[in-house]
Amino acid sequence: MPRVMSVAIAFLIAVLARPVAAADAVNPDADFKAFRDYFTKRFPNVPLNDFVNGPYSMDAELRKQWQAIDDFPPYDFAIDRGKQMFATPFKNGKFYGDCFPNQGIGIRQNYPYFDDKTGEIVTLELALNRCREANGEAPYSYVKDEMASLTAYMAFTSRGKPFDIKIPDDPRALAAFEKGEQYFYTRRGQLNFSCASCHVQLPGEHIRTEVLAPALGILAAMPIYRSEWNGMGTISRRFVTCNSQVRGVPLPPQDELYRDVEYFLSYMSNGLPIAGPGARP
């Protein structure tokens, strides 16, 4: 039966191939407006800033459960641990804060950013590991608890601050934005899903027991405690898991394309408040 399904899916991919659309020039401002309009018109009863609460903005019953859980937030331990890590010097006596503007406090809303020296997108997770390496420490796994604790603490110090992602007038920045946009809308995996299949076409709908989150504001609550994971998860972990769930081989965490899609999604959320760390079913 799985083999029959595989062949059927392959056949569908070939048959349903759509005609090639004309390549459009990249225009982040126009894409931002269209993206915002799409979600606000589709969900007119959801206050704009509430989109950052993901599935809870879509489902009243789920929201009640979340509010009950949030009396004793399951991510609190990660904030505490991250704060402690920030206060603990590296072997050379320096701190995480020394690598960041404002000692790393209240800056999460500015990530990811385009680095005009290297021409690449720098995410908060990447910046944290580069900070470690610059100070003689081994990098952390991008998908495990240490990284989630650091980003949880940094997100907590930025709560309520609006996303402020810049796309400078630099062809490399525009190319990164477009690559991220392409990745977001590209179908992949044997199940032939794109990120947009779930988070643009189907927010508020169920896949099994899960309520799908809208793409607007989807990274604002990262990192998250997920009951499904029984622990914290970073943005890297979320991307890797999404790819696996559609039966696609994930890219290495912090692959250029993952950073580009984070850039694209964060820009689309400009103006929405940081709400991390968050909790999800």
Add this chain to the structure above:
Amino acid sequence: MRTRKLFVVTGLCWLAAVAAASAASTEADFKGALNAAEAAEKAAGTLKNQWTTTGQALAAAKKAAAAGDFDTAVNEAKHAEALAKASIAQATEQQDAWRSAVIR
């Protein structure tokens, strides 16, 4: 008598044909199928669009071959090749088709 001979000869030919068609796969058959599957999977990798199920089929093919079950090994390797080619077709089609999904 002549009719009986004809039936016997026809029957023997049919048996021979069936035997030939269902001949057990060899290690060489498996290696050929595996090479084709791995080449397709490598091409899917350059497009950053491998499927998890392709890897699973490749692993099943190698496991069957290690156990000397070359019929299963060849079938799994051919399955892996089909999956890898489908993932390449998907990536090629999506190279431009993604634009039609963008919110405008």
